[in-house]
Amino acid sequence: MSDHTSLSPAESLIAARGGRMTRTRVAVLDVLLAAEQSLTHDEIGAALAEQGIKHDRVTLYRTLDWLVESGVAHKMAGEDRARRFGVATSGPHEHAHFHCDRCGKVVCLEGLQPAVAVNLPGGYQLDRAELVLHGACPTCGKGT
Amino acid sequence: MSDHTSLSPAESLIAARGGRMTRTRVAVLDVLLAAEQSLTHDEIGAALAEQGIKHDRVTLYRTLDWLVESGVAHKMAGEDRARRFGVATSGPHEHAHFHCDRCGKVVCLEGLQPAVAVNLPGGYQLDRAELVLHGACPTCGKGT
DNA sequence: GGCGCAAATGCTACTATGTTGCAAAACCAC
DNA sequence: GTGGTTTTGCAACATAGTAGCATTTGCGCC
Ligand SMILES: [Mn+2]
Ligand SMILES: [Mn+2]
Ligand SMILES: [Zn+2]
Ligand SMILES: [Zn+2]
Numbered sequence: 001m002s003d004h005t006s007l008s009p010a011e012s013l014i015a016a017r018g019g020r021m022t023r024t025r026v027a028v029l030d031v032l033l034a035a036e037q038s039l040t041h042d043e044i045g046a047a048l049a050e051q052g053i054k055h056d057r058v059t060l061y062r063t064l065d066w067l068v069e070s071g072v073a074h075k076m077a078g079e080d081r082a083r084r085f086g087v088a089t090s091g092p093h094e095h096a097h098f099h100c101d102r103c104g105k106v107v108c109l110e111g112l113q114p115a116v117a118v119n120l121p122g123g124y125q126l127d128r129a130e131l132v133l134h135g136a137c138p139t140c141g142k143g144t
Numbered sequence: 145m146s147d148h149t150s151l152s153p154a155e156s157l158i159a160a161r162g163g164r165m166t167r168t169r170v171a172v173l174d175v176l177l178a179a180e181q182s183l184t185h186d187e188i189g190a191a192l193a194e195q196g197i198k199h200d201r202v203t204l205y206r207t208l209d210w211l212v213e214s215g216v217a218h219k220m221a222g223e224d225r226a227r228r229f230g231v232a233t234s235g236p237h238e239h240a241h242f243h244c245d246r247c248g249k250v251v252c253l254e255g256l257q258p259a260v261a262v263n264l265p266g267g268y269q270l271d272r273a274e275l276v277l278h279g280a281c282p283t284c285g286k287g288t
Numbered sequence: 289g290g291c292g293c294a295a296a297t298g299c300t301a302c303t304a305t306g307t308t309g310c311a312a313a314a315c316c317a318c
Numbered sequence: 319g320t321g322g323t324t325t326t327g328c329a330a331c332a333t334a335g336t337a338g339c340a341t342t343t344g345c346g347c348c
Pocket of ligand 3: 100101102103104105136137138139140141
């Protein structure tokens with residue numbers, strides 16, 4: 001049970017970042033790793049509650065912030081003023097996202113690089129490019 | 145003074161959309177047309193106040209919504225949970241944006257097309273692509 | 289296993305941004 | 319100018335996130 005060699009994927013990510021192994025961090029990462037789409041603070045909180053994991057709203061905010069600062073998760077500002085969080089299961093967070101304008105879901109398009117060939121006006125220093133594709137997801141676009 | 149043939153740029157945009165010519169709409173458009181960057185609701189409100197144009201917070205929200213719905217202005221969700229508004233002075237709003245991660249300013253990169261050559265997973269219907277470049281603006285990146 | 293202490297948590301209160309409902313005022317077609 | 323529709327102003331409300339601080343917890347060390 002206390003086998004020190006077998007860390008769950010979530011635990012490995014935390015350990016790799018030298019962070020403390022807290023209940024909330026592991027649970028949140030489990031949720032994010034299992035998620036098909038990026039999730040809001042509220043959705044993650046609901047998932048924790050379902051699992052019976054007691055937690056505070058503020059703690060969840062801080063946990064998510066830590067995950068982002070640590071480079072484990074990434075955060076996106078949505079049209080609905082809610083930030084959405086996700087983990088890239090493979091490699092770094094270098095991919096585009098698809099935002100369904102009907103249901104609001106945001107899915108990571110891993111393996112889909114922006115490939116931005118832009119020449120910026122002078123003086124601007126490019127750090128990274130963020131590409132969000134808008135449209136209808138498979139579920140919402142069914143009868144069109 | 146009441147020369148019905150000479151509309152200001154702002155007034156022309158409103159007229160072209162068949163909207164009522166209200167003081168707030170004209171003033172807001174003037175502000176947006178003169179702006180170098182996308183502006184938040186608050187920044188626009190401050191600009192109106194400076195010009196001595198009395199207005200209500202809610203009216204400004206509704207005016208901005210109307211401008212966006214009418215296709216005159218565009219709106220972006222920022223990292224700081226504030227929406228930013230701008231008008232494309234030439235052509236439709238089909239361009240990338242640059243977000244300075246240091247000062248938070250957002251500038252429109254008119255004439256800079258995403259040129260997204262992506263093949264989406266099956267079922268996703270693409271409507272439009274939104275490209276945001278992150279980095280440092282000329283002002284913030286000076287001594288780097 | 290227990291100690292000590294920094295890091296994380298849980299509370300409460302607070303801020304910032306945007307929304308709703310409704311009566312009064314302003315546009316503008318006539 | 320008048321009338322009817324749109325827009326405005328106000329007050330109350332909603333949502334997402336933040337700050338301060340006392341308490342608890344993880345974990346390096348013995
Ligand atoms: Mn992602
Ligand atoms: Mn723009
Ligand atoms: Zn959808
Ligand atoms: Zn800057």
